[in-house]
Amino acid sequence: xxILTFREALNQAIAEEMTRDADVFLMGEEVGLYNxxxxxxxxxxxxxxxxxxxxxxxxxxxxxGLGVGAAMAGLRPIIEFMTWNFGIQAFxxxxxxxxxxxxMSGGQFNMPIVFRGPNGAAHMLGAQxxxxxxxxxxxxxxxxxxxxxxxxxxxxxxxxxxxDNNPVLFLESEMMYGLKGEVPDEEYLIPLGKGDIKREGxxxxxxxWNKALxxxxxxxxxxxxxxxxxxxxxxxxLQPLDEDLIFESARKTHRVVIIEESWSFGxxxxxxxxxxxxxxxxxxxxxxxxxxNEFVPMPYNEAQEDRVLPQVDRIIAAxxxxxxxxx
Amino acid sequence: MTTKKKSAVDxxxxxxxxxxxxxxxxxxERVGLAYTKQKFSGFCHLHIGQEGLAVGVQTxxxxxxxxxxxxxxxxxxxxxxxxxxAVMAELFGKVDGCCRGKGGSMHMFSKEHRFLGGHGIxxxxxxxxxxxxxxxxxxxxxxxxxxxMGDAASNQGQVFEVMNMAATWDxxxxxxxxxxxxxxxxxxxxxxxxxxxxxxxLAFDMAHSDVDGMNVLTVHDHVSEIVETMRKNKKPHLLEAxxxxxxGHSVSDxxxxxxxxxxxxxxxxxxxxxxxARFLIENKFASEEExxxxxxEAKELSKSAEAFADESPQPAVEELWDHVLVx
Numbered sequence: 001x002x003i004l005t006f007r008e009a010l011n012q013a014i015a016e017e018m019t020r021d022a023d024v025f026l027m028g029e030e031v032g033l034y035n036x037x038x039x040x041x042x043x044x045x046x047x048x049x050x051x052x053x054x055x056x057x058x059x060x061x062x063x064x065g066l067g068v069g070a071a072m073a074g075l076r077p078i079i080e081f082m083t084w085n086f087g088i089q090a091f092x093x094x095x096x097x098x099x100x101x102x103x104m105s106g107g108q109f110n111m112p113i114v115f116r117g118p119n120g121a122a123h124m125l126g127a128q129x130x131x132x133x134x135x136x137x138x139x140x141x142x143x144x145x146x147x148x149x150x151x152x153x154x155x156x157x158x159x160x161x162x163x164d165n166n167p168v169l170f171l172e173s174e175m176m177y178g179l180k181g182e183v184p185d186e187e188y189l190i191p192l193g194k195g196d197i198k199r200e201g202x203x204x205x206x207x208x209w210n211k212a213l214x215x216x217x218x219x220x221x222x223x224x225x226x227x228x229x230x231x232x233x234x235x236x237x238l239q240p241l242d243e244d245l246i247f248e249s250a251r252k253t254h255r256v257v258i259i260e261e262s263w264s265f266g267x268x269x270x271x272x273x274x275x276x277x278x279x280x281x282x283x284x285x286x287x288x289x290x291x292x293n294e295f296v297p298m299p300y301n302e303a304q305e306d307r308v309l310p311q312v313d314r315i316i317a318a319x320x321x322x323x324x325x326x327x
Numbered sequence: 328m329t330t331k332k333k334s335a336v337d338x339x340x341x342x343x344x345x346x347x348x349x350x351x352x353x354x355x356e357r358v359g360l361a362y363t364k365q366k367f368s369g370f371c372h373l374h375i376g377q378e379g380l381a382v383g384v385q386t387x388x389x390x391x392x393x394x395x396x397x398x399x400x401x402x403x404x405x406x407x408x409x410x411x412x413a414v415m416a417e418l419f420g421k422v423d424g425c426c427r428g429k430g431g432s433m434h435m436f437s438k439e440h441r442f443l444g445g446h447g448i449x450x451x452x453x454x455x456x457x458x459x460x461x462x463x464x465x466x467x468x469x470x471x472x473x474x475x476m477g478d479a480a481s482n483q484g485q486v487f488e489v490m491n492m493a494a495t496w497d498x499x500x501x502x503x504x505x506x507x508x509x510x511x512x513x514x515x516x517x518x519x520x521x522x523x524x525x526x527x528x529l530a531f532d533m534a535h536s537d538v539d540g541m542n543v544l545t546v547h548d549h550v551s552e553i554v555e556t557m558r559k560n561k562k563p564h565l566l567e568a569x570x571x572x573x574x575g576h577s578v579s580d581x582x583x584x585x586x587x588x589x590x591x592x593x594x595x596x597x598x599x600x601x602x603x604a605r606f607l608i609e610n611k612f613a614s615e616e617e618x619x620x621x622x623x624e625a626k627e628l629s630k631s632a633e634a635f636a637d638e639s640p641q642p643a644v645e646e647l648w649d650h651v652l653v654x
Contacts (some may be wrong), residue, residue, distance in 0.1 A: 062454050062488030069458020096448045105436035106426030107650040166652045182382050
């Protein structure tokens, strides 16, 4: 098993799928000659040539829509957004076109397209480069939304996303591209719609994804020192959610904390919380607690940004709340 | 009706054009009546007055060419091969509609006939068209795609983005701006800096021209030349077609923003059907009786489309769950 960075794992996923299927192409800003703003597409132009690796102008709505049209004509585009904050320039194409094409055409035009890029806060990028979009994009029927927290998951999920015949919005993180992890040498796929237990535990379940998963794991390790056993669950696909796995874990530990680097109002976390309360009410020993961003635009200042995002201390406090432990 | 040079089209084609324009006119009249009889609801934008353009373009294409349009596209869909029955049934939301009643007036689709919608976001179809042009180039085919949009859509940002891409990358997209002079109720001169919309192409160094959209033969000849060139050079072209809609923007539009005299002037002096009728009579291609018989035929076809739509069953309510995502 090789140790790869996140960017290398994603790069492998794209390269393998492009080798497998000549209809797959990559388009985005700086994906070719520059080798990708975050080097995810490093070497792909050399490997596949300019017919399949396209440097786009700074026109997100335009090239996202180009992808939608190409998918209607049977190609399988991968559209890279340098950041999802730029991707919202293309929201019309994603929401009004990609998500609805199959439905409004009465099942005629499916949409095998992936829109991918980093989502959420990185580090001191300021308000316009730090939005997390999962709450908005999971609220739209006709889209799948996938996120990943490890190189292994990233590769396996991205390969499945590229093979999926539906529009898949794939959320990465600037902060994780350098993260290293084990990736098998042989080919593998991770099915969309299936979550993963990242750490087994018995006292409380943490549900977190993407970058927040690592904060949750760190908090779980701290709590283990106090004899508290935390189960850490990564849903991996946010739309559709793996509710079976979530309910199973909630019924096992009877206590759930949801950690998300997103805002509290109408979020993926609030949806998960609602579903757990509706389906597992009798199994719960405490109401679900959520740890989210503070409800302000992301400040640039480092200490302020840290305060807005969920941190280990807030996660530990939330765990103790559902365990009724007073310090 | 006069043409600068003698058209190459023969009598059969001319008569086909007359029949098709008559069908489009009578079909839309019947649609308007059905709407006022409350046989269906929602939005309904009629194409009456603009038949010369629709038919002139349609007859210049071959079956494998693609077409995409905006929300005023009932007749363009028929021109591309969807039956009047299937279009009317779609308007009525019935199961025999071309989208099984999921699309409605603004969303006619046929994968088989390469009619890619039917789109309700003004200008949003332009990126899709460029994506299809991209796919054509990707596969080294020599089809083209016609992308219809209205005059007002030419002010949408996405349209500029993708005209730039089509011109930069040589994608065979024929942008046709149907300039009927009013974006809903707003005269184009009040919203647009240029006096001729073909000038949009100058910004992208794109081939461009304009044509009298009220003259079917002129349109046919001109578009045939454009398409022939495009098949060879794969480059986009922007065609401004000067046309006029007799009815309101939608069926609920009282038309207070223009004079009755203006509308009547077009109807009496520039009507595409009357124009071709005169041409056919003057050149002894058809008699008054024949013209009348073909018009009656068009009325009968429209009437029978309405009867078909009346009799078509409602789709099962449970079908609402279909086509959100493909399995």
